[in-house]
Amino acid sequence: MDMPATPDLTLHPSWRGCTWPHPADDRAATIMHENLTQACARAGLPDIASIAGVRVMTDALGGNSPYLSDLALRDTEAFLRLLLDGPDAHVREILRGLEALPPETPRIEVMAALRIAKRQAALAIALADIGGAWTLEQVTLALSGLAENALGAAVRHLLLHACQTGRLRLRDPENPCRGSGFVVLAMGKLGARELNYSSDIDLIILYDPDRHPGNGELRHTFVRMTSDLVTLMEARDANGYVFRMDLRLRPDPAATPAAVSFPAAIQYYESMGRTWERAAMTKARPVAGDIVAGRRFLKHIHPFIWRRHLDFAVIDDLHDMKARIDRHRNAGHADLESLPAASIRDPETATGWLLGQNVKLGQGGIREVEFIVQALQLVWGGRRPELRDPTTLGGLRRLRRAGLLERAQCAILVRNYRMLRQAEHRLQMRMDHQTHTLPDTRDGFARFATFMLAATPGELASSMLSVMQHSRRNFDLQFAENDRQDITIAPEDVDAADRLRDYGFAPHDIGDALQILNRWDGNRLRALRSDRARKLLRRLLPAIMTEIGGRQQPLTVLRRFDALLERQWAGVQFLSLLERNTALIHRIVTVLDCAPFLADHLAETPSALDGLLDMDGGPGALGTATALVRRHVTSAQSAEQVLPVMRGLVCGEEFRLSVARLEHRMGEDSTARARTAMAETVMRGLLRVVTGEHRRRHGTVPGGAMAVVALGKAGSHEMMPGSDLDLMLVFDHPPDAGESVVNGTVGTDGMRGRPLAAGTYFVRLAHAFVAALTAPGREGPLYEVDMRLRPSGSKGPVAVSLSAFRRYHEESAWTWERMALTRARVVAGPPRLAARLRHAIATALDHAPLTDEESRRILHDVRHMRERLAREHPAASPWDIKRRRGGLMDVEFIAQGLQLLTPDAQARNPSTRLALLRLAQAGTLDMADARLLRRADLFWRSMQGLVRIICGSVVPDAIPQASLEILMGEVRARNATALLDRMDDMAARVTAIFDRLIPPIADTPAR
Known part of the structure; x- marks a missing residue:
């Protein structure tokens, strides 16, 4: 590098305005300054330390981070280039150099190039972070890009070497990765492009055997390549190391080789994959090797990661994981959530609590924020793809926009995450150790506070502790166990009959009710064979029995709930869903009580429960369902591929709309439009x-x-x-x-x-x-x-x-x-x-104005057809809303017949209600008649829609009392008699208008 002979150099504008921490160790800062001057002299470079604005930067390095000081002193030429070019251009050039590294480069030179790139990029990224020139997202993205490009260069070299030694045949040796079937899958923070400063990189190494038919040594070749990749990245030499690799996230690591074949991995995830592996796979991303093959693999296991049906059991699984972490990491620490505000405000107490605290795994730590995001994404992301963002901050924003996190909750979680990630980086920058633990002495914490730009250690401790406590409370909102009393109602319980009587069961029903509850208490139901499922049911039983007991026929509802429980394959998931959504108990019991047809459907189709959770009832819920259909159709190659998904979505949407109607949260028009859309x-x-x-x-x-x-x-x-x-x-x-x-x-x-x-x-x-x-x-x-x-x-x-x-x-x-x-x-x-x-x-x-004869012929045809339908398909009961005289068919026939009479195209509309309005505006229909018919149209459609929800497509002779209350509530009738009177009155009014507008015309031939 040609450098000027004089120190008349200026820092790049990126460094202007940076705020640098004071040195925690003044003596180390002075030594750093002296050593830098000497190193520049030995290298024949201008004295970097004398450049205006550099001294505060080098003091921050020398007085706080021995590791960063060493990086600057080891390669003063690169350090000077960084100061003059700025971090953006400098890091970009390093990454380009890795991309351009020829795969045929000798192994020893590849190792050196990777380590030098890591060393130079680490200094640039750290300085941009410490001085505030880069945001957290820029820092983690640059660290992730460094790891990704280093892995890419290493894998290209290893694939070409395997080809040159005859162990592997490549389709395109000039581009070794393409079609190789060898994939490096990034997990965790590298997969999400959120890498820590001194982080390990979590990887899964996979290969596709179909890309190399006939190669009997394929497994051995790729396992050996993986071992060589670990050496290339991890081995320490005079130039240091690149990244530590962790391969333990691969399927069944104790029993599988370092490189796993696609079929073996797919079979594992489809048959044995656990919740924590689903959570890990939400961040998975192919970063080196055959990227196309990696994407193909992730697409194959997509149903394992993103389940189409809502799964609240995942929250319990992640809670158990976090509880184990808490027990392991937080021994001796008081509960953060219970700390009084006075203790947090007191600098000494706050500092004492934080000493030795793990900012990643401890209470109120980074992992808790990540758990909240991953849990909500796993529960909802299968049905709502817009929530799938592998980054923690991006995921929080999407959850807030979707209404799954409140704005205030999201703000505190974001603030906590940013603060703790910054603290984590400062801890790791000091000595390049993969640590997440705050200093355990007050002197050490004071030095750390200086590195964090805090005015005093106590001020930093109080600020951190306050944010962490609020974050912990948000975590508990999602994961804390409910303090519900576990109860059992069984025949041997002497108070069982009294309890059931208190819930609202009639004395003559108590014996049958106890028999059902006894089945639940034993192991007779598939859904209740696990201890966890029975524990969940015991906690939920008071809420379930209170809701059932409040119905008019509690034993009937209990039997239907028993049928629903009996047909569940996964009792833990179903009961976890109820525990996390207590309003769902009311909705299910309402369905079981008021709509026997829907109750049977719910028992036979457990996926319909998803529709009960999307209960906003507005265009947002509909938009989600239709967007899912469009998304699946876009990627589908055949009807056979997309039909099962479509059926589930249509079924769930129909169920959602039906329950919304039962609860009178949506009107008939809005549900009809949603169903049609x-x-x-x-x-x-x-x-x-x-x-x-x-x-x-x-x-x-x-x-x-x-x-x-x-x-x-x-x-x-x-x-x-x-x-x-x-x-x-x-x-x-x-x-x-x-x-x-x-x-x-x-x-x-x-x-x-x-x-x-x-x-x-x-x-x-x-x-x-x-x-x-x-x-x-x-x-x-x-x-x-x-x-x-x-x-x-x-x-x-x-x-x-x-x-x-x-x-x-x-x-x-x-x-x-x-x-x-x-x-x-x-x-x-x-x-x-x-x-x-x-x-x-x-x-x-369209037609010209009709003659009187032509008009009479049309009216005759309309009348003739209505009478023929009445003869061939008479109304079966008063609840045959469509066919009864003065019912829905008569209203529709009036609208359709009159539209055929008018020559005015503006008077026509496919909607019956709009057509009636336009006919009145055009003068074809009297406005008073139009108002009555429009009211009748909505009245009859509302009644028919609810009757179908309650009883199905078969017209009933009678409606159960609980269901009658739904119909009475729809039209605000006092009782069943008043409801029937309202129906008869409406039918008589419509019949009168029908007979007046479409009268019989004798002796006119029907066509």
């Missing part, structure tokens, strides 16, 4: 996936496409529980499209090799789409599909061309088909086709 998202995503599969199998029709039209309740944004999808599939292609094309050649049917005509191509695509929607699964199909409203009904093709659709509605459509078309909406398909199809639908409904 979910269906639309599924159809759009599934159409893309199925179309992609179809194209790969049969090619494409040039210029051709298919769109999905929703009719009925899906078209009108009014889907109810159990609603079918009334669909019509329409395709279009240029007249000369001919046959499908694959890579410029004629496509075939995939089996017989015959050319596939354009019409046949789209009919098969339509069949594949409908098959995907209706394919059975554990939760049932996604949706039932009804396609009878398409042109020519069930006799016509499953998909119709756009030209045929236009022609049919110009020449052949029946009145009832045009009525159905008033609720038609294009919900999926390419934008250009969707626009043409919307125009075709509007054209089919």
Whole structure:
């Protein structure tokens, strides 16, 4: 390096404004200054110590950190370059040098290059940290980048060496890592790019045997490479060492070699992986070797890490881990949370408490903040991918935005984390020791306080202790054991009958109730065979029995809860979920009491419990569910791959909406819109996936496409529980499209090799789409599909061309088909086709003003169809909301029939309520009638939706009393008689309007 002969040098602007700590040891600082002057003279460099602004920097190094002082003195040329270039450029140049290190470099030179880079970067990063030139994120990112680039250079060298010695065949020796199948997976702080100053690096070494078929020595080769990698990184020589490696996070480290094959690792995680390993894998990241293979491995074990169903048992697992750490690390320490404020404010007491405290593993330490983030991410991250941030600070921000941490909680955790990470770095910088323990003497703590820029040791201690205590309290909010009394109600308990009577059980029900509780107290239920599950149940039993006993038929509800518990595979997870969400007990008991149909569904589909937890009921919850569908669809290659995930999401969303309706937290309109939005998202995503599969199998029709039209309740944004999808599939292609094309050649049917005509191509695509929607699964199909409203009904093709659709509605459509078309909406398909199809639908409904004869014919057709349906499918009971006279069908027929009469396109709308409003505004309908019909529409849809939630799709003859109370609460009726009277009155009003607007027309032929 060519240096000026005079010391007329200036520090880089990055160093201006830095605040440097005073030397804790003045004598060591003076010696550092003298030694630096002498070292510069020996190297023929200008006297660095005489450069303006350097003295306070070197005093901070010499008086606080023997390790950093040694780094500056060992390589004065690099130190001078750092001062002149600034930390950003200096570290960037070091990392570039590692990236450019040729893999064919001799082993001894590789070792030296790695160690020199580590030494120079360590000094630069430490100075930027101590002076405040860099934030914590910049410091940890630079340390992580150093480790990552060092590992990359070492692995490239080792792979090429294995190739050159004949132990390994590489596809591209000039780029040894690509396709090698050898992966260095960073875990912990390196994986999250949060590396400590003197941290070990936690790694898992993996290899993919499929990349090297026929190599019988593969395992031995990669295990030996791993051993060589440890030597390259850890061995100490005259240049020091690079990083200490810790390989103990690999699967079953006591029984597996240092390098583990993909199949072995995958099998381990899928069959034996534990909670702490899931937590560790949230930060996993391939950093060296075959990065593509590493990402492929992580994608394969993604379901192990991010479970689709909410799992609050993970909180207990992490609590147990932290409790073991506390017992091991905090012997002799008073409980931090119980320290009085006066003790924290007193400098002497605060300092005494902190002496010897572990800032990482101790109470209020770094690990507790990390545990909070990881626990909440593991519980919620499977369903809410936006929470998955491997960094602690990033994770805290995302949890706050999601509402899972309060703003004040998040602020104290962030402050504590930053403060303790800074303290951790200062502790480690002093001697390059991997320590997290504060000095155990007051003199040592005073020196540490000086390094931390504190005015006095007591001031630092009080400040640290206050923040740590608040952080500890937040930790306890998430992990502390609840102090609930464990009770058992069993037949041998002499007070059992009295307890049940106090809970609200009738005397004649107590015997049967005790039999159920006796089953719970023994080992007869699969869910309660573990001691932990039984302990959880004993703690929860008072809350469960109080909630059940408050119902009108507590024994019936207890039996349904027993059925639910009996079908749980993992009792610990289910009961942990109840313990962490006590409001869930009320929601479950409400379902068991008021909605037998939902109760059976809940027992048969435990994943539906997830829907009970997403109970905000607003657009945020819906947005989460639809976003999950979109995300899974984006990465899916086949319908078979995405359907199980979709079914679970649709099932959970339906259950969430149903319970929200039962509790009157959402109205019928908002749940109908949410249900319809979910269906639309599924159809759009599934159409893309199925179309992609179809194209790969049969090619494409040039210029051709298919769109999905929703009719009925899906078209009108009014889907109810159990609603079918009334669909019509329409395709279009240029007249000369001919046959499908694959890579410029004629496509075939995939089996017989015959050319596939354009019409046949789209009919098969339509069949594949409908098959995907209706394919059975554990939760049932996604949706039932009804396609009878398409042109020519069930006799016509499953998909119709756009030209045929236009022609049919110009020449052949029946009145009832045009009525159905008033609720038609294009919900999926390419934008250009969707626009043409919307125009075709509007054209089919548009007409000039009708003659009186034409109007009478339409009204006759509407009346004729309603009477025919009444004869063929009469109302089964007063609860047959749809078919009863004056019920929902009559309201919809009025809206649809009147829309066919008006020539005003602005008076039409797929929504019944909006159509009625627009018809009144256009003068086609009297405003008073419109108001009554709009009220009736909401009334009937609300009633029918709740009846379906309570009883399922079968119309009941009677409604249970507990369920009747839900219906009475919906319309604010005093009792069941008042409710039925309200229904009869509404039906009579609607019937009167129907008969007036759509009267019988004698002797007019129906078409």
